[in-house]
Amino acid sequence: MRDQLQKHLENMVGEYVSFERLSNSADLKVERKIGGLQRRNAEIVKAKATGAIIKKEQGENETELVRYRAHFQYLIKQKSSLYIEEEVEEREAEFYKGVLVDDKEIEPDYQKQSMLNDLQEGGEADVRLKFHYDRLKAVQYAETWWNSYNPAYKSFDVDCTNYISQCLHAGGAPMRGYPNRGKGWWMQNNNWSYSWTVANAMRWHLPGSNAGLQAKETAAPEQLLLGDVICYDFQGDGRFDHTTIVTGKDADGMPLVNAHTTNSRMRYWAYEDSTAYTPNIKYKFFSIDDQN
Template sequence: MEALKKEWLRFFSDERNENSWWLRKKALWKNRGAEIVRIHGQGERYRQFRYDGNCFYRYLLHHTFLIKQKDRFHVEELVIPYEFRWINGKVEDHREVPKNPQSERKLDILQRGEDAGEYRFTYDRMAAVQYAERWWNSYNPAYRTFDVDCTNYVSQCLRAGGAPMHGQPARDRGWWYSGDNWSYSWAVAHSLRWYLSGSTKGLQGREVESAEELLPGDIICYDFQGDGRWDHNTIVVAKDAHGMPLVNAHTDNSRNRYWSYEDSTAWTPEITYKFFRIGAD
């Protein structure tokens, strides 16, 4: 579809759009002393419907970026859903599909790690990262998939690394998943952030001051609006040439993304972060 290809090129090369995530991504890596040397995009349509004489389409665009930093290269991948209308052979209203976080907000529970008693576990960071790489752009059928899936994905990675579950069956206690039930901290970004701040049993996290202190397998929490409601979680899977984290995530599925999310459409200047080292090391 030649018209769609032209629209795609226009959409991502519009230098007038100062808020474009693409422009912010280029600036982000430039400020890191790096360059995006190759870009590839592949689209896959997943929904089509007609209404009032118009055709509406939704598709997933799999972006691949080859990034050179000093003498090192790495590949970043990002999958974003888009939609547009097809009217008289022209693409109209081409945009990213709006996210609807309401399903998570209904469970916006302030959950702290309330259990007393010191407990340590051995955390297999490599196993957690391997799981994160295996499922970054797909969904393990052993678990439920959520509309806002970032925390569910991170929890699965932690579990793959040997983090012990506890608190069942109380959903507002502990961190656990069982059958068709789970704790709030397993699947809700806000709840996992507060759970990690206080847990002394089962899964544990130790807050550190900076992203640079994190290791692969550790967790970053994001409050995009800076309003105290935590929106997103990622898992560190690698470090860049300057020792800063690269992360994987779900919802907008991404791999080897720079940790700060300055290129995200959800980013605001008020963003705040929490950094958690997992396990006893």
């Protein structure tokens, strides 16, 4: 069973490398990823995938369901530069009498957490918390914990914004507002503000805060620096679902990002290859104030 899963994963990443097989692929995610690479004059020159089984359970009629974690690595060439993009998916495979018959990604329920809070902060006291944002330390933290979880913090099934908050805090952004969950930005004593953990709340906190962690919205992704933040409204309905941090730039100066939930490293910022992507997607680009 383990060998079958590994062979299946190798066939999956083979579709990204062998462009001529695209017409035979029904996988929209593959098509979007390859299409996005082509528009950037980039290509995957090598791909690797490994799987680790999480749990097994018996299904009906001699079937067995296997939940596993797939780790994908792509060596991407763009112009004269090379970089490695990584992504970790949780997937479920179905076997019938030991033969793989189905395999699918378990899609994160981003909206489940975004609906916890509709916070739009405003009217805060003008209390100044001076700090210098160390972008390098924020990025170093993002690289260290992109595919694992710091035991000093609570983790969540939808962990994207919690992870970004940790990165920003590692860069020097001070917590404030405890114990009011609807104000400030904080996590302590096994409690947390909405803005620390909920994508929609962080989207409003960053430009609305006038103390401590603050950010200015920029018009275009190429204006972002390392350590800056992108917020994603996948459905385009005004409720933001996901948050990432800029950890690199591609050959055209466009952001590459790290994220949790579907753990990703050096992923192209637009997320066109995500299962959550829709044509209605909207983005917010926030540059963190270096000094305030």
